[in-house]
Amino acid sequence: MQAKQLSVFIENREGRxxxxxxxxxxxxxxxxxxxxxxxxxxxxxxxxxxxPVAADKALKENGFSSMLTGVLVxxxxxxxxxxxxxxxxxxxxxxxxxxxxxxxxxxxxKASLVIKASNLDKAANxxxxxxxxxxxxxxxxxx
Amino acid sequence: MIWNxxxxxxxxxxxxxxxxxxLVATVKRVYNNVPAYRAKMDAIGLKxxxxxxxxxxxxxxxxxxxxxxxxxxxxxxAVPQDEIVRVHASSGTTGKPTVVGYTENDIKxxxxxxxxxxxxxxxxxxxxxxxxxxxxxxxxxxxxxxGAEYMGAVTVPMGTGxxxxxxxxxxxxxxxxxxCTPSYLLHIxxxxxxxxxxxxxxxxxxxxxxxxxxxxxxxxxxxxxxIDAHDIYGLSEVMGPGVACDCEYHKGLHVCExxxxxxxxxxxxxxxxxxxxxxxLVFTTITKEGLPLIRYRTRDLTSISYDKCECxxxxxxxxxxxxxxxxxxIIRGVNVFPSQVEEALLQVDGVNPxxxxxxxxxxxxxxxxxxxxxxxxxxxxxxxGLEALSKKIAKAVQQMIGLNAKIKLVEPRTIERSMGxxxxxxxxxxxx
Numbered sequence: 188m189q190a191k192q193l194s195v196f197i198e199n200r201e202g203r204x205x206x207x208x209x210x211x212x213x214x215x216x217x218x219x220x221x222x223x224x225x226x227x228x229x230x231x232x233x234x235x236x237x238x239p240v241a242a243d244k245a246l247k248e249n250g251f252s253s254m255l256t257g258v259l260v261x262x263x264x265x266x267x268x269x270x271x272x273x274x275x276x277x278x279x280x281x282x283x284x285x286x287x288x289x290x291x292x293x294x295x296x297k298a299s300l301v302i303k304a305s306n307l308d309k310a311a312n313x314x315x316x317x318x319x320x321x322x323x324x325x326x327x328x329x330x
Numbered sequence: 331m332i333w334n335x336x337x338x339x340x341x342x343x344x345x346x347x348x349x350x351x352x353l354v355a356t357v358k359r360v361y362n363n364v365p366a367y368r369a370k371m372d373a374i375g376l377k378x379x380x381x382x383x384x385x386x387x388x389x390x391x392x393x394x395x396x397x398x399x400x401x402x403x404x405x406x407x408a409v410p411q412d413e414i415v416r417v418h419a420s421s422g423t424t425g426k427p428t429v430v431g432y433t434e435n436d437i438k439x440x441x442x443x444x445x446x447x448x449x450x451x452x453x454x455x456x457x458x459x460x461x462x463x464x465x466x467x468x469x470x471x472x473x474x475x476x477g478a479e480y481m482g483a484v485t486v487p488m489g490t491g492x493x494x495x496x497x498x499x500x501x502x503x504x505x506x507x508x509x510c511t512p513s514y515l516l517h518i519x520x521x522x523x524x525x526x527x528x529x530x531x532x533x534x535x536x537x538x539x540x541x542x543x544x545x546x547x548x549x550x551x552x553x554x555x556x557i558d559a560h561d562i563y564g565l566s567e568v569m570g571p572g573v574a575c576d577c578e579y580h581k582g583l584h585v586c587e588x589x590x591x592x593x594x595x596x597x598x599x600x601x602x603x604x605x606x607x608x609x610x611l612v613f614t615t616i617t618k619e620g621l622p623l624i625r626y627r628t629r630d631l632t633s634i635s636y637d638k639c640e641c642x643x644x645x646x647x648x649x650x651x652x653x654x655x656x657x658x659x660i661i662r663g664v665n666v667f668p669s670q671v672e673e674a675l676l677q678v679d680g681v682n683p684x685x686x687x688x689x690x691x692x693x694x695x696x697x698x699x700x701x702x703x704x705x706x707x708x709x710x711x712x713x714x715g716l717e718a719l720s721k722k723i724a725k726a727v728q729q730m731i732g733l734n735a736k737i738k739l740v741e742p743r744t745i746e747r748s749m750g751x752x753x754x755x756x757x758x759x760x761x762x
Contacts (some may be wrong), residue, residue, distance in 0.1 A: 192711065194710075196709055196739075196741060197739055198744070199740050226713060226716075226717075227718070227738065228738055229739055231712075231716070247706075250743050252704050252706055252709045252741060252742050254709050285714075286712065
């Protein structure tokens, strides 16, 4: 099961991130998590939001380059070694991780991570078979 | 010192007579041997017999870069292919380069012209000349090389790209002269200064060309290196470097008029302008065999003076260039048309032709940055995807123009849209 991530291209200029966030806010969309990858020239903002389609539309209308990408959101036990337990399964199958960032840590002792892997469908199958819990956007909103 | 007293100090009357004879012969030759020229002359009802001397020059139709492109690659050559001994090529306005062919005599004539120019710069056969232009299709390297060799100087084929080695050899060989672009020479001067090597060199003369430079830049080069720097001009279509050069008085560039007839025309009316006025420089070659050119529009803006020079030469002088009548850029000595960059960008899947070329000069070396808008269709959520895109664009540009450009990805619609002709170039260098 894949979740939708919103990716936005932003130039390294003062106030640019703020403008993106303002558009998302204006669309009434809640940000659940984000990661900002930077290079010397530009940044790449990746977000998990309450309504990715609405946010994507609003950003495009405001002249931003944004897109929706499939990612895996894995819900793990919040305990020592649980991340490694799952990632080693992917490594064994030669699946490459493109990027990864944290989503939430729940009071109930669970932690969720966003993962982008080279072969997303295969990665999803492997993780599910290994007993991982994969979340949809709907699931995430309820966390 | 004058390399060829006879040709360079001839009276105007004699020169006009010589030019006229050579022009009449050239026109006859191209009419008979080059279908494209014949068609152009026939179209306006002009016969070779109508050309009696240089006073009839203005009756002849112009030749442009487009004619070279339309007859790519060898269509304008006026001799059978087995008489061609070398070809060079320079940038066309689009992907196809402009091809120039030389016969054995053309190479000799070119060497002679370069020797005249080097002599104007005070270089003699006793000198050790480092040629630090690019060797290859570009005319700079081989042109200067053959000229220096023809003079009998020790010629060192450095090429470009390895400044450290150039400096080592400059010191070790005791090189006394150099031929390269003025910006490269300034760069070399800075490196020498930084390394504290300025007193370890014997350099005394330079012939710099292939790009526009200012009088201030010349003075800066001369002061830093303690040398005489001269401006050599040429363009590959006409021949290459050596068409003109400035003498020790630096009051304009003496044209090798016994080989090339210069004219100045208005780029709008295409009519000759009065002497001394600025306009577009037009050349007719009158001795070239491989690729003779009739009234070739160089697009370089300048003026001509026919006053006798203090150096004793009687050949006319063109003034420092005042720009171009087209959008061609000269970056690190390489001719670049924005249309070529556009063509390269369009070869990359999904790239929109919204771009801006930013040219600057950092530490005396030209830099070229191309800003390209990241459109949705080639946007990626992965940095490596965006980096791959930059590399792909850079490679396409490199293959098209032979220069490495820095590609800067920018947000969509951030490059200013213009209502009329799009602004594609921002040249921050102050050269004119």
